Amino acid sequence: MSATRITLFSLGVLLVALAGAPALADDEPVLTVYSGRNESLIGPILAQFSEDTGIAVEILYGGTSAVANQILTEGENSPADVFIAQDGGALGALAAADMLQALPEATLSRVLDAAFVSPAGLWVGLSGRARVLVYNPELLDEMGLELPGSILDLTADKWRGLVGWAPTNASFVANVTAMRVLLGDCDAEDWLAAMIANDAQAYPKNTPIVQAVINGEIPVGLVNHYYLYRFLAEDPEITATLHFFPGGDVGSLINIAGAAILQSSDRQDLALQLVDYLLSDSAQAYFAAKTYEYPLVTSVDPSVDLPALADIEAPEIDLSDLDDLQGTLEMIENSGALD
Template structure:
């Protein structure tokens, strides 16, 4: 009898394991940053998460190409531009109002098709041994001054940089964006593969200043201790003060929408928001969750008033970067 009971329990557990729901997520956020959160979500809900990691623009393009045949249920993007591209193509379904309402309107889709999960401010990181804070321009436009020749670093292939260029195009126009790119290029900036590489170069004294997202400095300090590098926030309303968001959207054709909605809701729970604040040093977007002590309050970062959904013209920005010889 005992043997029969053991066999029954074993079969029952096996069936339960086989029946466990699995979500497929295309993630433009890297595994080191968000892998632990997916693991916590699975522990809490029993829903397994199968993740395809990659760069946000490439994953957005893949999702558009795959169309209704995509295996993805959720798109977790590094920036609003990728989400906006899918929303405009009719590839996302509406999120529940209770999920959307947890986040300020400027950090979510006006149509309720995606929601921001954490905030990422554009800054100019600089080497504190080579540059005084008062020497830094108040506007990102000031870095075309020839006095910065040979002193700058940028990462033109990076999605967050391209989102900034899209912001510049929207706010100042194509001509001004072209002029800025040409001006920076004339200053012979060093080219790096990503934001982290720029911070490393700054810490070595290889460059004096670089265009990055704010949290890369804190991630580097977490790994290596104090560095001779600081973040400079440009003036309020400037294109260089953009606060973009990482965020999620649910694919229109997903057959696991209930589980997908649970993941979206989980990323806005206090546990996940505190994780973004304390572990990845991003700005939490849900009221009541404090940012890291090293950061200013999000309300004090003067991000320009801009519909982040409009940062979807990835192709237009890439074309401009190519036309100016930056890419």
Template sequence: MRRRSLLGTTGFLAVVMTGVSGCGVPGVGAESADLQVYTARHYDLEAAFSEFTNQTGITVEFISGGDAELLERLKAEGEDTPADLFMTVDAGNLWNAARQGELAALESETLDQAVPEDLRDPEGSWYGLAMRARTVAYNPDAVDPEEFDAKDTYAGLADPKWKGRLCMRDATSAYTQSLVASLIDLHGRDRALEIVRGWVSNDVQIMSNDVLLLEAIDAGQCDAGISNHYYVAREQAENPDLNVSLHWASQEGAGTHVNISGAGVVEGSDNPEQARQLLEWIASEGQNAFVDASYEFPVNPDAEPEPRIAEFGEFKRMPLNAEAYGDLNAEAIDLLAEAGYE
């Protein structure tokens, strides 16, 4: 396996407090916001939260950081936490936060109608708010889409015909870990290990982020790779000449792997009703304000996808199993190590 040594964008983002819609940073003379959001999501939050404030008068501040770091902060603060909402970018992280008792169970007809059943916690502890598909990106000059296994595209990349042609994300990426956890859930550990070993045997080039992966495909350094769909959309928007196309994986099988960005109301929040109101707004009338700028798919089936990603076409998605993503995460990490996937 070849590891491409390039500077990436991974690593913990320092915790930052940002004021939204006239609500400034605490300690600089501004009044306190109505809602405090701990978020691992870093995609244009200000615009969506500002729109929510303009419509409701409820102001929002957020602290940004890594999923695990913010969850540990919640646990350490306990009943004294100022957080009202915990927002993260992986279903497994949401499941883990709920399992550890950090999220309150909600009853909301609005959320139950807006969010598909497999994209929300059955107890109402968390709800998916934006959906991302992790699928195949490829160089159309080097790949005929017929080369991809239509039934199980992820497993098909273990075929020796892809030797020296693949780029993928590193083993520390939550995207990689959740994908492998889904393969364990779908196929069992032995078959999932066989698939990952096949990727390694094909001399997969490991990239530290999806943007570098797409740049490598565009430059002809590899022919295909696995990326979140919205990175393809962003790079195409910035560079219309980008020679990268998107292929929906496993359309004749289990479907394309998806994950979510979602949130739950913090157990013991001082403002649970306002926090619930923010969740309901994002999942309903605020869906497009929340997802369009980041090119993510809305979870609400009544919301139209942003035009650029709508051009990718409709696809069959793999049902999301948040418990598997969370409960099998450690096993996925062990499997990656056993397979020699760095």
């Protein structure tokens, strides 16, 4: 009779469930990391950390802005020990809310360029990344378009419907914050409105934008510099190329991925051990070789053929001024970019 069959099936399912249960109920003390960086970028090095030190790490992944907001909401209760962000502004927002623990000088001094460290010593940069315009040269030729001199030029009519962007992505959010700081709220708001009016194509993240440019769905997209190299590593034939906006344009913002320790963490020592590990030569070499970012310690060089960090004509800006995350998020939402 069929009910018997179902009973057997449910029993089987239950057995599998029970077999899985021990894996779920593990009470060992672990370091909890909230990561605003994609798992594919930071996951392997965190796994390596666990392997090298024997310290178990639990990682919550999400968008940097989302994770920062989550920590702000959780407040004192946050299970997070370490926050890894892909934007100095999000770290700044937590610093401004007085939630971060000051880092020791020995940790901070690993990073030579003071621009990539919190002035109050509350967070430290782990790797550097530049905002760029990724483009498909053939498609651009076909369409008779020339590369723009500034991110602000992308609102021109000839770019209608042709620009990919990721309005919820933290690096993009930071870029808009930089616009607010350098050009004022009004100009930033106008740029967003003009981009939307110009039918900018929204993507959930940077990777799909690069994929779309490679596929020829769109000729150009606003992304971080390193995503393209992941595709090039799979397929060197790809012709998509990076364009750095010249002349200190706000579109060439250099930002950091960084880390901070939560004041509320009761595992400060382990947390610091992780941050130091991420600044070690081996971890920095990992960022250079695997995520194609700029290492921030002098002893390690970028792994791919990138313009030197110092040669990028980036805008003059203090990363810790990018801390009005909430303000920018609201501006982006009110602009209708998320609709």
